[in-house]
Amino acid sequence: LRAGMDMELPSRTCFNEELGQWFASGRLDMEILDTAVKRILTEKFRMGLFDNPYALGETQLKEIFHTEEASELTLQAALESLVLLKNDGILPIKAPVKKAAVIGYHAASTRSLFGGYTFMSMTERWLGARNTMAGVEEEEITSDCDNQLYPGSYVQQEHPLAEKLAKELRPDSNNLLEQLKMIMPGTDFSYAFGYAHAGEDMSFHEEALSAAEEADLVIVTVGGKYGTGSMASTGEGIDSTNINLPPCQEVFLEKLEKLHKPVICIHFDGRPISSDGAERCANAILEAWNPAERGAEAIGKVLLGEYNPGGKLPVSAAYHAGQEPVYYNHYNGSSYHQGTVGAYRSYADRPYEPRYFFGYGLSYTSFEYSDLTLSTRKTEPSGSVTATVAVSNTGASEGDEIVQLYLKDRYASMTRPVMELAGFRRIRLKPGESQNVTFHIQISQTAFLDINKKWKIEAGWVDVLIGASSQDIRLSDSFCITSDLYIDGKDREFYAETRIGQIGETDYFSKRDEAVR
Template sequence: MTVEEKVAQLGSVNANKLLNGDATHDREAMEEHLEHGVGHLTRLGGEGSLPPRKAAKRTNELQAFLRDETRLGIPAIPHEECLSGYMGPGGTTFPQMIGVASTWSPSLVEEITATIRRQLAAIGTKHALSPVLDVARDPRWGRVEETFGEDPYLIAAMACGYVNGLQGDGISATLKHFAGHGAGEGGKNRSSVNVGRRELWETHLFPFEAVIKTADAESVMNAYHDIDGIPCASDEWLLTDVLRGKWGFDGTVVSDYYSVEYLRSEHGVAVSEQAAGVMAVEAGLDVELPYTDCYGEHLVNAVEDGDVAEATVDTAVRRVLRAKVKKGLLDDPTVDVDAAADPFKTENARTLTIRAARESMTLLKNEGDVLPFDGGTLDAVAIVGPKADNAQELMGDYAYPAHYPTEEVNLDATTPLDAIQARGEKAGFDVRYEQGCTTTGSSTDNFDSAVEAAEAADVAIAFVGARSAVDFTDLDEKQADLPSVPTSGEGCDVVDLGLPGVQQELVERVHKTGTPLAVVVVSGKPHSLEWIAEEAPALLYAWLPGEHGGEGIAEVMFGEHNPGGRLPVSLPRSVGQLPVYYNRKPNTANEEHVYMGSEPLYPFGHGLSYTDFEYGDLSLSTNALAPAGRMSAEVVIRNAGNRDGHEVVQLYASAEAPSQARPVQELIGFERVSLDTGESKRVTFEIDASQLAFHDRDMNLAVEEGPYELRVGRSASDIVSTAAFDVTATKEVPAAGRTYFTTTRVEIVE
């Protein structure tokens, strides 16, 4: 290979550079951008707004050009976004990942991503830019909705399910954003991260390590920010020493979009595009996305000038070529165009979206058993709020309709209003809908009509929340009094966690009518809802439940499904109270502000059910655990209520007298258990001592001698039973000897 051909394998080109306005190929552009080959084709279907058959056809044509009309004939790796489903026309949109995390069900994630995998494969995609493994502990950050929450263990477990489903048939998963992207200063996207190495290892790197070691993820994407002054895109310690040296990762590292160029224009550490390209490739970043800014001819010149060793380029090229071989691209890069639409808009996909939505529903309050509603006893239901009847408002920032809000999208969607009206027609009650207000506007002109609807109804439901999108508006437009400005999603970071606009005022006015009120939050963001939590009798968090999320909401509200969702993030009382994540260290967890305590409004793991679950005592197989040993912990739970349901059994560990300040407790196991009325099940957790390890003063990972406590409960704050044990000695954990996850066993108790 010539240097030009090698470097071409480290670059990419996007749809806008290859397609004409009518979505046909631009022959001159193909010859210009693909002359020496290319590493990746960037989002032909999604960015090109191509329906499945056309996406497959255009991908085939480009692959044929690369195979037949370039000297080496090496096809490209087509990639797409798929955080909550394939982000292109026709793709099924599932709940946003913060909602999926509320299911606490890795097996459900695996089913979801298996469906996504089939859709991606049908259009010729071989590489997916998901999942997100960022730890979300600052809810001001707009991208909290993309994550699996605040806990490294839960994130890792859910991400393993994501990767296992996606990589089952030739689609490479990409773990992002490596690393610490959720810990930016001020909760701002791409801002600097300043954390100690111990916190970096144990909190932000843990999910990546666990998923790479246990699910064999094939790709990693660098984060935008710097850590203690070193941008991740140029951090050799992070991308090479840790990722490849310590963990043995042998896949490809791809850049977050434009992050190589940002070394020059945002971080200011590179004087030119060529210098930025050299920094990134030497750090271990293999492929520049979404198109070639700083690699390409800049790396060719750098090799010729002696600024970068050709051997360094060779190393990256080998990784890209191995990925192409592994994906079967060198055998046949084309797909069946006629069959490309077959996995789209299927009944199985629709059914799964509804199931995922209903299992993500998280009931936070149900005073007086307001929920579920009995449709047979109602004459009229009032529906108010801006989140009740807009399908786009059900979706997260990386869903196609939200990511490209100006595109015309033919949505097969079910809003909450749709689903409740359908039940009204069947049961014979009227549904009276008044929006009342917009998500961010200040107008209260329509409050009176919403209040009148509530006064005339038996029950009222207020659908409120934040609009999610990728924010492309400028600062002046953000400050304007617009009816629906995104306040959740990438680039939509906020300083106020209350409901945007006048939505809370609407809820207060409706509440004053005295009509029984249920508030449903449809949002990707943890909001501070103290007044609503105190005054409204029922509060349901629906997150961003996807294209058929309205059906999932209605199933829970009318008792067709017993809610089993549990919070993957703690909900604060106020933005000024932050941080409130559950596993803070004791001094942070216990110290209080003058006017407010340190406990969150609703804790991590919290969620109610329409039935009651009883726990027995937690019992251990031993109270003396060797530092390289294993133990089991078991508890019996019983459904003591009159409805079948799901309980999420949560297991936490606490070091009682550690040699350094440690989190007050840490999640080390969980199991979502289905229990029929009156049924009992024994849940057994198999725990390896290495799961208790932390980094000692010399930054060696070790299990420390001393007393510990295991805690089982319904949430991080609702501990039902505890059991004490001792680790008998201190021992370092060998590099290949770490266990990342607790295994569980569930048995029916007769």
């Protein structure tokens, strides 16, 4: 106990009535309890809780956090997070649309814009959701409450007042349907619920299909619900054996495909989309994640071409749970780079490769990479290498490109990843504009744990790979580390610092120079 913690939160497992009796009976020295209480009270004094024990009022909170600057930052974060996964040219929406069908739970839900660990998610429990957060004691969700669950799942049905509560919390936040009606006033919108965010209830399909059949454009919203309660399908303490869309959504997309309508699919959730139905049915797929209070506005800007999406996937998205784990920096000779010889170059029923690769994302324009140069081809292990690449916007739209740098250790004394992200830089280019992007690579970034668990920079060749994703490598070169060096783990660098400049500028710089800037 002397080496233990002073406070147990949020549930009491050890600091219980029995422990209290131990102190009362003298079985434990009261000095232990006094010391713990003193430390807790001291911290509360330091935080000023005895001078001002109450939280800030609503007016004070709005003055501090709900500023115009904060709102604009929220919009920018939403815009930059959107990832365009598929587009056959339907986006941005070009011609006026007479009649559009908007389908899915998420389209008419403000709550679906917000993820877990948000006030929106936490407040939802007022409506009767059970807590799912790890370490918090809560009544277990079982099939005994079937009338409260979405059929075919253990997810609790959303309370009828959920959207009303969301509007009370964020009255200035439009859901997607409201936003579309506002920015496309000449379009006749029809909305159909279609399906929930979980389960296999297909009783609303026909109504939604009828709306789609009469429309010139169909916008379907799919995905789960990210939260911290039993009304959510994704989040802490909420696990699933299925990484794909729930049956109620996947089957609907299969039915929608037969109508041969132009379809835009927008995905909301705390995890990436993986759907055969969406890939076949949709002309465009936009990964929206949980874009928060101005998320619908951000999506609208992308749909109409007012903003060119430039987001890239921060994960690899598998086709099926049977592929997991699948990630871009797997070890040499594993995952989708096995290098073995056999009858199959894939699973019997799926590719080895992920559905969407790490770093992947489309744009309304195109980018060309050229003129990769390294500051040196040989370096001491204590040194650095600077890589400079020219990136040009070769399309007709202004847009963002996230230039990605990967390093590959060709041969090593330990099995190493096929590649590792070493740095990236997001740049915005107008049509015809070009910029140099410079990466300053500290050689300590190549260090790895050897067989004795010591951080080792090892002599040998390292490939420099630069591209638009982990799979879309546009240029490559290499440098040689001349000797081995063991370093302290705390001194290992983790990312390459970057700078951008006009073509023709000298972009070599030292880490000290960057710090001075």
